[in-house]
Every structure is written in C-alpha cells, then in structure tokens.
Amino acid sequence: MPGNSFGQLFRITTFGESHGGAVGCVIDGCPAGIKITEAEIQKDLDRRKPGQSKITTPRAEKDKISILSGVYEGVTTGTPILLIAYNEDIKPEDYAEIKKLYRPGHADFTFQKKYGIRDWRGSGRASARETLARVAAGAIAKKYLKEKLGIEILSFVQQVGDIKTDIDYKKITMDMIESNIVRCPDSDAAKKMIALIEEVKADDDSIGGVIFGVIKNCPVGLGEPVFDKISADLGKAMLSINAVKGFEIGSGFDGVGMRGSEHNDEFYVDSGKIKTKTNYAGGTLGGITNGEDIYFRVAIKPVSTIAKKQETIDLEENAVELEARGRHDPCVLPRAIPIVDAMSALVIMDHHLRHKAQNN
Amino acid sequence: MPGNSFGQLFRITTFGESHGGAVGCVIDGCPAGIKITEAEIQKDLDRRKPGQSKITTPRAEKDKISILSGVYEGVTTGTPILLIAYNEDIKPEDYAEIKKLYRPGHADFTFQKKYGIRDWRGSGRASARETLARVAAGAIAKKYLKEKLGIEILSFVQQVGDIKTDIDYKKITMDMIESNIVRCPDSDAAKKMIALIEEVKADDDSIGGVIFGVIKNCPVGLGEPVFDKISADLGKAMLSINAVKGFEIGSGFDGVGMRGSEHNDEFYVDSGKIKTKTNYAGGTLGGITNGEDIYFRVAIKPVSTIAKKQETIDLEENAVELEARGRHDPCVLPRAIPIVDAMSALVIMDHHLRHKAQNN
Amino acid sequence: MPGNSFGQLFRITTFGESHGGAVGCVIDGCPAGIKITEAEIQKDLDRRKPGQSKITTPRAEKDKISILSGVYEGVTTGTPILLIAYNEDIKPEDYAEIKKLYRPGHADFTFQKKYGIRDWRGSGRASARETLARVAAGAIAKKYLKEKLGIEILSFVQQVGDIKTDIDYKKITMDMIESNIVRCPDSDAAKKMIALIEEVKADDDSIGGVIFGVIKNCPVGLGEPVFDKISADLGKAMLSINAVKGFEIGSGFDGVGMRGSEHNDEFYVDSGKIKTKTNYAGGTLGGITNGEDIYFRVAIKPVSTIAKKQETIDLEENAVELEARGRHDPCVLPRAIPIVDAMSALVIMDHHLRHKAQNN
C-alpha cells in the first residue's frame, strides 16, 4: 500500500499539503461508543500549533479541526472519522523563491525526482503541517486508552543542542511539562534551553535535540512477534516524524556496554503482580509488553529551514545561493512533543485492537 | 495483519519454532526471471549459522536451506517461494529446566501471558533461529538488487562493549569484514573485541555492541511519504531483529548538537550528477533516497541467555534461581551481520517494487 | 484492516454518512502527472446524482465534488487526493420515524447490533450516498486507463424486473447508453423498462435488475494468482455495492450446462495477435487477463426503501408498522451504472499498478 496510512486496525490515512486546500486524516477502525468533541482534540492541536510562544515560528495558523463523519451526537459510531483542518494564513509568496531551487536538508529534490512534480508551497506534502492530522487522530486514541485501559502517555524535551536534563522520567507530570514553553520539566534546564534557542534564532540558525517518551500502565501482552514488535512499531512511528534521525528504547545505545548479567531484568512478585527489578528492556520482551513502563528516546535534527545563507543548486542544476524568507521554528522540539505522544497512542491503540482480535 | 510478515510487494512470511519441525519463510511477490540456487542462499546462511567460530555458540546446526516452490530450473517464476530448513541437533533436554520458569531478559513471560501457552523449547518462536528465514529471503533480494540496480549492501561490527572502531565506512570491503571472526574490518579493534568476548564467555556472561550498516548506489526516489519513509522502514526492520534496542540513521543522536547551517547537506553538481557536499542525512531526505550512501547504526543488547546464576520466578510465581545450561553465544553481533544485511535488502527491494508500481 | 478501503496500490478510503457533514474519499497511490479537474469528475457524478430524471428519487442533492489535496495546478502530484462533497438538502425529519425501528431489507438492525449505535439519518453510513466517493475516484482511474492504456469501460442496464434486452454488448457505445434515462442501449427495451419502473413507482414499490459491464482493450497479464484473480476482485468490487446480490463473469451460471469442448476458447493468431475464437472465459484465464473483452453481469435487488406499508419491529422489539416517507428510487439501476463503471476502473487500475511493480 502507498505510504500515507499508519496502523492496521486503528488505521489513519493522512492527506494534505501545507498550502493546499486542507490537511487532515481519515481514521478507519475506531471502535464505536467513544465520546469525543472537537474541543478535546483541539487541546492537543494547540500544543502543536505554530505561534504559541516566542521560540516557535510566528506563523499564525489556527489549526482548527472539524469532525465531518463517524461521530454522531458526540459519540463515535464505528464508521470512518474524517478530521479536517482547512488551510489559512497562506502566503505562498514567502515561498516563491524556493519554487526554483532545492533547499539543503529539505525534500524538494527527492520529491521532484520521485514524482516529476511537486507542490513547492511551504514544502507541500513534506511539510510538518501533515503531523497536525496525526495529533488529531492521536487525541482520540489517547482518550480511549486512558479511559478504557488507564494508559498514560507523555513525553518531554530531554535535550536541546548540548543542554540535557537528567531528571527521572518517573517523577514527571503533564503539568511539569507544560510549565514552560520548551516543554522540559526541569526548570533549570528549560531556562538554558530557551536561552539557547533564542541565541540560535538570533543567529538565523536552528538546533536539534532529544525527546524522551513514556507509556505507563500498558497491559502485558501487546505487540506481535516477530516483525510487528511493539519496539519496532514504536521505532517506525517515531522515525516517520519529520526530522527524526534516531530512536532507542530502554537501555538503547548505552546498553551495549553492559553485561547480560547486569542488563537482564530479574523477575519478582510484588503484591501479586509480576514485576522486574530493573527495566533496561524498556517495557518490552520479545517485542511484547511486559507491564513495565515503556520508555524511549527520539533524536531530532536541527530544522532544515534557516534564514542563514546557504549554497545549493536550482532546477536547472546551476549553483545558487539561498536565503530563506519563510517563518520557521529555530527548534521544533517543543511543538514535536504532542506529535510523539500521538504516535505513541496510535501504536498502542492499534496493538490493543490487534491483541483483542487474537486473544480473549 | 498478524506480525509474521514483512514487506508489502516483496513480502516474506516467516514460520517455525527453534525446536519444532522446521523454520523458513514464503516469499510472495518475488519477480520472475531471477536465477537463484540453494547454494547461493547457503553462503549467506553460513555467515549466520551457529558453531562457525570459537566466539559463537557451539551448537552444530547445519541450517541447510531447501527451495520447495517458486523456482523452476533455477529461475524464479513469479510465484511464492518456499524456503525451508528442517530442525536438527535438537536437544530439548538442554531446555527442560526453562519449561518451568521465566528467564530474565527473555520472552518466556510475555509469550506465556499473551498466548496462555508457549513452545518453551529453545525459546520457541522467540528464538533468533527465526532470522535464518530472513537471511535466506534477503539473499534473493540482495542478488536482484546487485544485478539489476548495482546496489551494494554491507554491514560490520563497529563496537563490542566499550571497544569501538572509528574506521571510515567508505573504505570497507566485504573481504575486510570477513577477514576475522568478529566481522570488524579494523583488525586492531577486532583483536580487542575477540579478547573481550572470550573474557565475557569465560565469565559465563554476555556482551552487546553496535552494528554499522551501509547501502550504496541506491537510486534516487525510493521511499514513500509520509509514514513509509525509507528511514522509518529501515528502523522498523532493524528493531524487529532480536535484541536490538536502538537505531539511528545519518547523523543520528550525535546530530542533535549540530546547527542547521552545519547539518544541512548542500547540493552541488559533479559530472552531471547531483550530489551533496556532506551526508549528515544518511542518504534520505523527507524519507526518500537522494542517491547518497544510506548508513545507519544498530544497538544490540547483551545476549539474555547466560550461564551465570540469576534470580527469577517460576510459573507459579515462586522465587527461584536459574542457571542456564543451553549452548549460547556470548555476543551475537558477528552472527547478526548477515541479518542486518538481509533486512536492508528486504527494505530496499520492497521499496524498489513499490516505486516501480507508481512511477516510470 | 477495517473495511472502508479498496485496492492495494491505487487505494481509496471512503468516509461519510448520508446526513453527516460530508462524504468523500482519500485516494492514496494515484500516480503523479495525471491532468484532472473537478469538472471532469463532476460529469461522472452527474450520472449518479439523485433527481436526474422522473424515474429517480426527487432528492435534489448537487453532489458537488471538491479536490482539496494531491492535485497542484490541475495535475496529480503522487500524494493523497482528498475528494469531498459536503452534504446539503438534508431533511432529517424525513427519517425521524426510522430512528425508532428497523426497516426491512435495510442495515438498520445489523448496524445497531454491531456497533450499539447508528447514525439513523438517511441510513447513515449504509446509504448508497457513500458510492458518490467511489464514482469520483473511479473518474480519475478511468481517465488514466483510457489515456495511458486505451482501456474502455462501460456498462448498461440489461434487465429490469423481467424485461431484458438481448443486445450484443460489442455494438454498444456510451452514446447509446446515455440516449435514455434508464441507460439501456436497446431503445425498445428501454421504453418497456421505463414504463415498468413508473408502474412500480405508482404502486409505492420498487424493482431490481441486471447490469452488464464491459472492459475493453485490457492488456494481457493483469490479475494476481491465486486469490487476487481479476475475476475475484471484480466480483468483490461489484458485491460491495449496495443491493448487489450476484455476479457472474463470461459464461457465468449459464456456462455450467456446457461441455468443456464447447466452453474452452481455442487460441488462434490474427494479424500477429493471439486471440481466442470464442470468449466464454470473459477475458480471464487463471484469473489473469488474456486480452479479450472482460464482460460480466451484476444482479441488483429491488430497493429496500418503499412507501408501501410493511411490518417490522422497533428498537424495543415490539411489532410495528412502517410507512416510509423518504424520497427514494423505485429502481436504482440507472444511477448504479456509473458506480459499476467506477468499480471496474478501480479494480483494473489497482491491478495495473500491481502488475507494473512485479513486471517490466
């Protein structure tokens, strides 16, 4: 199948270009009986929307979502849900220059070569605006998972450039994450991160970072051997987000220096519940959830769109200079937090339904 | 769909438990007209097979592959290819003890809870023996990619424990990789890695490491926006391999400390070919190949099976001690190299066919 | 996957209830470079729309289609195409009565039991209004198939009630089909059919019939053994249309009385082209197209919505009487013609792309 769908049983198909008529998605496979309103979805979208703080792009898109099918009198009916946000604040003239050349770090070149045509306005389909649809769909999945299964999903900015917090994820709440504009629950680190982003912005440049994601209270047994391991599907979900260059779960890259005797999480029983003493596995054994916290890290490269002068080539393959004039983010991590949450929710929701199909 | 298939158009479905009747796979979607013999496939399997050196498990499985359908007079016919290896050297008594308990770091617990039953012999379906089928299928994909498109796929052990080589991947050949038993093309580092593995083995323990993978000469345009990015599908492929805990492509986790102006790979034209001056992207822009080398790193945890004493619980949830008696690898990385190569081949082959479908 | 998608590589996902916000679909996998306008699509939709003649429902829906993504400057870009028609002329009061009961022959009962909830307005998701999206998507597929491959798709009303034409499909043109409101190219039969429909309508009743479908100039080789035979996929496509109860291809049910020696279509060569002397197979051998005309018949039951009094039960399972007040078609066949054409186009388009993937 073409690449615009994610999930098998809770399946979203996203559509839309940054400056086309609309962006959004169809959710096929959402169980009936979930109460959901546009306002609830909007809350998550507002965490992603441009212009929310001084360290994000000043574009003033409202990202207002409409539900046009699949929900009747505020309740899902089991039929496809169309979530749509019409595009506004379109200033294609901001992008007129990029029509003629390939921006470094962007998908202009690869789209042009793959399809022989591209909607160049605002990066078209390659724009991160596409993730709006993921966040909207994820909001429904998150609500279901929370209400039916008690599953908690959250993520935070752990690192920006070389500034990193070593805060323990177990102590973090959503309020702490939302307490500052960079979405780092460690207020000291947050201040430094904000300062760094402002410095980078002033320099017409951009910076990357790491997002730390957590899924708590996941029941034992989700994930399908052998290819559709929870870890593999989470990895794919995160790596499908624009600008993501790395994913690790549990001990990740640091775990390679450990011995098996240290890394193996020993089982014990605590008040009738089977637990592990440590959790280097990150909540998954053989790709199946074991009831411990799932935690992972996502590496995000610096935003490709910068105002600094760069060398590149135009469509006729002549060397040219590019000075971007669009309104962009110096660091996407604060706005990427709800996207990471949404993708976590989509993966867990899909595996929950798959588990229900095969098991009792 | 259940989780035992990988790929959409070059689609493999693997089957088999470690100590059941057989392991193998069906390939559905292999183009007609490819010359292939069991001997060619066997070559790759021999790189994966147990007992190949003093640093691998002494189990003497022959892993002999048979082609039972889809190939006529040495040529693929476009119909499903059954690749099968019958299980031999089965010593279930080696595993009798594990029938009654959950080994730390293993999937015993999660399989039991998910399915209410498990074939405990040699880890059953969770055994890395399943990857034999991937290597066999990957051998056919590799041959096609090499002959039709000139694509080169290789990988090597970059790190074992804290011993790491900083050799430049561009200088590496298959011969260099095969020149020592640890499959690290840097002979000095290789010696240290082998020594470390022997030390770990003597200590009844195990150790992890990092594999570095490369795909060269990939044409521009492979990969499907937005979910089925080449980077996302490679990530899923690698994270679906037993014991893998992390994946990064291009600049990966190190790239987060860079500025956009540094990370953006500038385009230029060299002898009529569009290239980038640097390749922090790792050969993919917007999830679509840009013609530069694809390179990535895969983090592999220490093997869970160790002879050292460990604490755990039995099926009745009593605390017990485990001392494993099976024959295992102190470090799986040397044997995981052909698996990483195979998964690379399966991803690229599938995306090649998907690209052919939609483009000319 | 849930059931609202059709096709693998040219994949449509439809959404929308009859009286919700909108109906439409996302096409994922449409090749780039096809010129398409809303006006072209509208032409096909106008053949399906209500109120087009005295023998169709008087509902005055305009069925106006908008393209909101995937097309840039009139050309497809290879990204998902959103086709949407907003719902107008909504008179839910027409349907208020059916909120409380299960109409015979309708899906009210099964939706209610399956989902525990249903959007009862105008049959909700079970409404034939959903087929609007299929026709819109089919219009794009038809254009591609015609321009790139010269494939002609058409269908006509062969039978209404017991009135049947025995006209030879080879002599039929689109103009002949469009020459009367019942879309039967035999004008004598058409007159009788119209008279019968008017009689049935006056009697507050409804009537079924048979549509004859044809696909000409299809290249040799489309269709995938063994499950995704062209014949099987066409059958599924037609049986997925509301009210369809039967499908036969080539000799169909009549062929069972023939001998093999009579039914086997003998090959011969005519001006360098391999042909068959007869075409009982209906253009497909082993599920793969053989270059001969594909032809098939589709049985459509009488419309379930009738104004006549009927006995049924309400949601509390009490016996009640129903007298429908909605505006309905006495015979859906004339409006079903473009739906059959669209489904033919979607099947052939999908198999064309699948064939391109695996073959050269």
Added chain:
Amino acid sequence: MPGNSFGQLFRITTFGESHGGAVGCVIDGCPAGIKITEAEIQKDLDRRKPGQSKITTPRAEKDKISILSGVYEGVTTGTPILLIAYNEDIKPEDYAEIKKLYRPGHADFTFQKKYGIRDWRGSGRASARETLARVAAGAIAKKYLKEKLGIEILSFVQQVGDIKTDIDYKKITMDMIESNIVRCPDSDAAKKMIALIEEVKADDDSIGGVIFGVIKNCPVGLGEPVFDKISADLGKAMLSINAVKGFEIGSGFDGVGMRGSEHNDEFYVDSGKIKTKTNYAGGTLGGITNGEDIYFRVAIKPVSTIAKKQETIDLEENAVELEARGRHDPCVLPRAIPIVDAMSALVIMDHHLRHKAQNN
C-alpha cells in the same frame, strides 16, 4: 500485496506448484489454544483428494498433510502454522506435450505472458492442487468456528450440467451429502448426475455445475462496511477458486424480478430472538450478518482439461492440435465441495477476528 494470501487477521499464504517440491500454506493469526491434529485435517483433505471415486481423476496422490510449526503438543500456540504436503505421484511425462503449447481454457498462455516463464508441469501454480492448502487451513477454521461459536458450514452439489435438485437446503445433513460420490443429497438427482458425468467422461469431455453453500448459526454483526461486506468477501473467496464463473447470495439473480415489498424480509421476534419472516437477503444486511442462514450458489465451468482433440497454438504461435493425455476429472464439483466449505470457513473466521478487534 501479492495475490497468494487470503484474509486479514486469520491470514493464509499458500505456496507450491502441482509438480514442484510441495504445496501448502502458512496460517498467520490463528488464535492460541485450539486442539488440532494432522488426522483431523486429513479428513477434509480426503474429501478433496484425487482418485476417491470412479467419477474423479484416477491420479493417486495421497495429499498427506504435515504440521511443521505453530502447534505444540497438539495445541495451536498463536504462532504461524506451516501446513505442507509433499508432491508425489509426479509424472511430468504426462505433461511434456503441453510444455510447447497453450491449452485452451487453461492459464498456460496468461502465465507465460505475465511472467515470461512458467512451470508447465501439471499446470504449475495454476493447478487446482493449490486448493489443498485452502482445505487444510479451512479445517482448522471450521473446528474453531464449530467449537467456539456453534457455526455449521456445509455445501452440496446442486446442479451438474442441466440436472438440478430442488431439495431444500434446510433439510440437508453432512451425512446426506456424503452418502454418494457426487455429493448431492438428493439421491435421485445424484444418480442422474453420476450417469451424466460417466457419459461425459466416456466422451472424453467434461461438464460444469453449481454448488450450493450454507453457513448456519452465524452470530449477528460479522462483516465490515462498506467494501468488506460478508457477501463481497464470500464472493471473492468463491471466485478465487479455479473454474468458478459466478456467485450469488440469497435471492441472487432470481431476485431481480421481485418487488421490494416482496423481497424485503420483515422482522419479528420469536422467543426473544429477532428473526426475519423470509430470508431473501441470504443472511446479510448492509454486508453484515443478521443471524439468519447465509446461503449462496457458486457456478463452476466445465473442466478445461479434456482428452478430446482441440485446436490451439504453440509457443511460436503456430496452429497445432492438442490431445491431452493427463489424468483429469470429468467434473470437479464433487471434489470442490470441501474447497467451498473451507473458503466459507476462512471468510467467517477472519471476520470473526475482525469483529472481536473492534467490538466487545
């Protein structure tokens, strides 16, 4: 995906050519905990096997099935089940002549043109021997459906050539079906059918017929709107069987002559259960099961392999004469009965799992 898989959650992938190494399938998605033995599966295979009576082919294939994975100590484990039957009684010399030409009514021509190569021995992949795998997989599905849900599946030969029984399907038992070699539960009609088949056989010819299929005790709610209607998926399943040219459900083609007021099945309550007074719908409303019997008819063309002389062309496109020497069935219907049953079971099993995923 390529075409050798059927089902989404109970998914079979078949492999194998008639005269290659083996035929069989992998079932992915079979729930854990089902008791199954090779002997149970063999029973169904014996109903399909060649040489079972004087009116079937005299080929003496044993069709012995082996389970090589996914079943441990007689119980399914939730992992892929490999079912395999090795090919024996191979006499390729019977088919040597057909290597050089295209048999009328066969897939020789279309396979050759599609793939540029074909395994011509015994029709290769296009052989009905492939259906052996379907019957084996269906046996497991049938057992599950019977034991867990009380669903009964059966089918019988309703018509051979122009000889047809009008027996009421409700009165039929498996014993009645198995009481004669033609598998028609009406003993008078059966005798005539057998006589006709013997006559046709003596004449070196072949004959077609109609199979009537029934699924009883199916719960309300199976089937997914809008494309994956139970009726559409049953249709596809049957049309994917070799030689099938037509499918109708409920009133089928005969229903087109009825009025809506006659065809609509009125609801009533009988002992607390909602039923319909008539069942023209054939157990499905809006593509979802309504609890009534599902019944359908399958048209099967006369076998293409006949000993009679026929005209055709060879690979070089010269006109030639063919006199087949292989051992074939004069009428496949008696052996097709277990295939129809198996496909019914696969469809219902798959939809049962899909329903479980989305509903409670």
